[in-house]
Amino acid sequence: MxxxxxxxxxxxxxxxxxxxxxxxxxxxxxLTHPEFGYYVTRDPLGRQGDFITAPEVSQMFGELIGLWAASVWNAMGSPPKVQLIELGPGRGTLMADALRALRILPAFRDAIEVHLVEISPSLRAVQRDTLANESVQWHDRLADIPPGPAIVLANEYFDVLxxxxxxxxxxxxxxxxxxxxxxxxxxxxxxxxxxxxxxxxxxxxxxxxxxxxxxxxxxxEIMGLARRLRDHGGAALIIDYGHVRxxxxxxxxxxxxxxxxxxxxxxxxxxxxxxxxxxxxxxxxxxxGARIHGPVEQGVFLNRLGIDTRAQALIKNSNSQTAGEIASALKRLVGSGHKGMGALFKVLGVSHPSIPELAALSDHPATTGAAAS
Ligand SMILES: C[S@@+](CC[C@H](N)C(=O)[O-])C[C@H]1O[C@@H](n2cnc3c(N)ncnc32)[C@H](O)[C@@H]1O
Structure with missing residues (x-):
């Protein structure tokens, strides 16, 4: 047989x-059969794996999102404690890059409590290594995280639902x-x-x-997220490939x-x-009852956050091979040609209704102002 x-x-x-x-x-x-599901049995990310995501393309992605989160914290009135939640954090790269970039903003850094929503035991182990120096709490579901003001990040999470x-x-x-x-x-x-x-x-x-x-x-999932933001304050950033209509x-x-x-x-x-x-x-x-911002294309979002300035700052301190890699990562993240993520990926903000604008997502672009550091 x-x-x-x-x-x-x-x-x-x-x-x-x-x-x-x-x-x-x-x-x-x-994807998620408890014993044999794709995400349960492996770490599929990176060049050796099955696919590559924006945080794995370049550190610039997570750094800019960290600074975006800081601007949200300001818009929330800088609460003394805020949850920084990531849904489906993969290898933990985005969170690690974001937290590193935030060292320049100690007041926000000190307010952050990191929560990761991850179903995969293999990826949780990778995240534990990547974020070894951070205090992190893991959860199976968003609903398991205690209530509180939150900034929520979700890159390539909704597409797997x-x-x-x-x-x-x-x-x-x-x-x-x-x-x-x-x-x-x-x-x-x-x-x-x-x-x-x-x-x-x-x-x-x-x-x-x-x-x-x-x-x-x-x-x-989206309703649970929106309800949390409406009831406890904060905002979410949803980045994924998809259509606006x-x-x-x-x-x-x-x-x-x-x-x-x-x-x-x-x-x-x-x-x-x-x-x-x-x-x-x-x-x-x-x-x-939550407010939405955008969606805008990923290329537009990252350009508004100043990715070009950040790339130039990194290139200035690099040898020619690394400079070439940074330039091609930039093209991949914001470009719309072959393998370009800039137009295929969209960025949607969801917030408490009292937050009128989120950086880089409104038609009157505000910037984090910190991208050149
Ligand atoms: C496509 S990967 C994206 C990883 C990461 N955000 C990145 O950009 O590199 C999807 C992530 O969602 C996680 N995941 C998939 N289904 C999930 C679920 N139902 N609940 C929580 N996490 C899930 C996967 O284990 C993985 O970490």
């Missing part, structure tokens, strides 16, 4: 027992499922349409043609060894994600 790796065996058994699984359940099992997909069929919008056919995983659709689904769709999607796909994330389209994807892969093949061995719908995130946050 043919044998499969443990996670694939488990998913096949589930499908055999209960029928095809919603895409969201399949994605959840691939499971999405649902629905397909427009003759009968209506039906949930997209993962089943088995001819011994391989395939997409299929539920037989019955989702009741009253049209009412929930953004108006621009209601007229989508047959075969169109609409995907959405449950709003639990809700629309039809299939962005369910897998990445392994820096290349796109088939998300239905070898579950648990590639990073399965989907683009972030920033309009949906913003609307959910506003529905709770």
């Amino acid at each position: 043919k044998t499969y790796p443990p996670l694939e065996t488990h998913i096949r058994e589930l499908i055999a027992a209960t029928g095809p699984l919603p895409v969201s359940r399949y994605m959840e099992l691939c 499971p999405i649902h997909q629905a397909v427009r069929t003759e009968a209506g919008w039906c949930e997209r499922l993962v089943g088995v056919d001819d011994d391989i995983f395939v997409f299929t659709t539920a037989k019955e349409p989702i009741p009253r689904f049209e009412v929930l769709l953004p108006p621009q999607v209601r007229a989508a043609p047959k075969g169109a796909i609409f995907e959405w994330r449950p709003a639990t 809700s629309d039809a389209g299939d962005t369910f994807q897998a990445v392994a060894k820096h290349n796109f892969a088939n998300p239905l093949k070898s579950p648990g061995t590639s990073d399965v994600t989907a683009h972030v719908d920033f309009q949906a995130l913003g609307q959910a946050a506003e529905s709770i």
Whole structure:
């Protein structure tokens, strides 16, 4: 009899027992199955891994976000204690770079209490090493962190949260499922349409043609975050690849060894994600009573924070090889060409309603003023 790796065996058994699984359940099992999930079993980041994120591209990213956080603290009225929370901190690089940059602002540095929300035991171990000199508290979920004023950072976090997909069929919008056919995983659709689904769709999607796909994330996470900011004060910075306007389209994807892969093949061995719908995130946050800022493109955000000045300061003290690396990192972070993150990635701010502006996210750019240090 043919044998499969443990996670694939488990998913096949589930499908055999209960029928095809919603895409969201399949994605959840691939990423966070408690024993065999992708993030549970490995550190996938970096050149040797499967993908590279902005903090791993350059220290400039985390440094500027640290200074952005300081400007938020000022806008909050400089409370004596503030939680600096990161959701899905990967290798801990962003937090380490941010805290290092903040040494120049001791009053803020002293007010900070660091909290990391991380599901992966392997990445928690890496974070423990990266942040060995810091006092850090780890949590499984945002809701586990005690209440208090907070500045929350989330880089490439929302894209890993499971999405649902629905397909427009003759009968209506039906949930997209993962089943088995001819011994391989395939997409299929539920037989019955989702009741009253049209009412929930953004108006621009209601007229989508047959075969169109609409995907959405449950709003639990963004609503929990917005509620926390509304009730206890502070702001969040959400950075991810995605679109500013809700629309039809299939962005369910897998990445392994820096290349796109088939998300239905070898579950648990590639990073399965989907683009972030920033309009949906913003609307959910506003529905709770939080204020939103942006979104703006990552390139715009980093330029407004003065990344070019920071790059020039680093280049001035470097040999020619390092200077070349800094220049290409800058291009990758703000550029929109091949592998450029500047336009694909968007930045959304969410805050307590009393904060009228967040640095680099309003149309009247404020800067942190510290980027040249
Ligand atoms: C794509 S990585 C981004 C890492 C980091 N923010 C960076 O930019 O390098 C996603 C991160 O979210 C974590 N993660 C994934 N699903 C999670 C969940 N449900 N709850 C908490 N953390 C999760 C992963 O372990 C990882 O640290």
